Amino acid sequence: MRRTIRFLASLLAVLGLTVGLSACGNPSLAAQDVLQADRKSQTMTWGVRADIRLFGLLDTRDNQIKGFEIDLAKAITKQILGPKGRAKFVQVTSATRMPMLENGDVDAIMATVTKTPERAKMVAFSSTYFNAGQSLLVKKGSSIKNIHDLNAQHGTILGVVGANSVEKALAIAPQAKGLQLTDYAQAMTALKSGQGQALTTDNGILYGLSLQNPGYVVTGGTFVAEPYGIAMAKQQQPLKRAVDQALVTLRQDGEYQRLINKWFHNVKGFDYEEAAHQ
Structure with missing residues (x-):
């Protein structure tokens, strides 16, 4: 029995030394x-x-x-x-x-x-x-001119997963609804298909989307500062x-x-x- 205990103790010591040496030889990414x-x-x-x-x-x-x-x-x-x-x-x-x-x-x-x-x-x-600001992208001629219009009309605000734009917009327009898509391409498709009345994110991104989609314009000014x-x-x-x-x-x-x-x-x-x- 004593031999078994001594053997296990030695084995654990060797294993501990091996793990320690391994950790020293391959430091974690954080280090x-x-x-x-x-x-x-x-x-x-x-x-x-x-x-x-x-x-x-x-x-x-x-x-x-x-x-x-x-x-x-x-x-x-x-x-x-x-x-x-x-x-x-x-x-x-x-x-x-x-x-x-x-x-x-x-x-x-x-x-x-x-x-x-x-x-x-x-x-x-x-x-x-880059000092951006959160704004809205809407279809030309839309009745949505700013974030308060979305609130008054109980509209749907589109955004992307992983960003915090929709949450910030809903804090200002609590009567509106939010829908988040995987990326901006899908969010733009949702806007065009009428799943939402406005797409919200930083104005720098929205300017790029407006260049790609001439029928859509940036509106509403900037209602949240978005420094990159x-x-x-x-x-x-x-x-x-x-x-x-x-x-x-x-x-x-x-x-x-x-x-x-x-x-x-x-x-x-x-x-x-x-x-x-x-």
């Missing part, structure tokens, strides 16, 4: 320095949208994602890693972007993520790189500092303004000064 790893690989992995015109949209002609956020991510990458630095892009949605960051599938997320106190508890945000920030894991403070410094440099040398002009110059009613405000 890794992403900035240091990126500098070694000369690659930074970004979570981006591929379904939002102007910010990040997949071009089916060459299978490349293109937009303001894509170009800005490339510029930040080169600021941090040098001229040979490479930006790698991974497609995310409103619903998947935070889990993918938490799982370590991406180093940082630049995907029209609004900086909110609730999200700031979970992730580290960069300084604001680059999201990183809480513990990755060296990366956050590097990203913030890169944004400062890009603003100072004019590259940021050049990219804003490149992507939004033909958007009717676009306020450059407001969008660029930090």
Whole structure:
């Protein structure tokens, strides 16, 4: 019996040592320095949208994602890693972007993520790189002119899963109803089919949708501030500092303004000064 007990104790000790050595040899993602790893690989992995015109949209002609956020991510990458630095892009949605960051599938997320106190508890945000505001997209000639009309008419507000736009709109228009779809393509289809009277999200996204769908217009002004920030894991403070410094440099040398002009110059009613405000 004593031999059996001694054998089990020895076995448990060996197993504990093995687990300890394994943990030391393969630290968890939370303990890794992403900035240091990126500098070694000369690659930074970004979570981006591929379904939002102007910010990040997949071009089916060459299978490349293109937009303001894509170009800005490339510029930040080169600021941090040098001229040979490479930006790698991974497609995310409103619903998947935070889990993918938490799982370590991406180093940082630049995907029209609004900086909110609730999200700031979970992730580290960069300084604001685009100052958006929540608005409405409606069919031309619609009786819906603002969020209060939706409330008065008990209308249905469309949005996407993973964003918080519908919840914010319903807080202002409690008599309205909300319907959330998987992505903006489905939300736009729902708007066209009459499942809702208005689609709500940040005005930057809505401007892109209005360009794609000429029969629809942005209306109602902005009823909620929606500042966009680059999201990183809480513990990755060296990366956050590097990203913030890169944004400062890009603003100072004019590259940021050049990219804003490149992507939004033909958007009717676009306020450059407001969008660029930090």
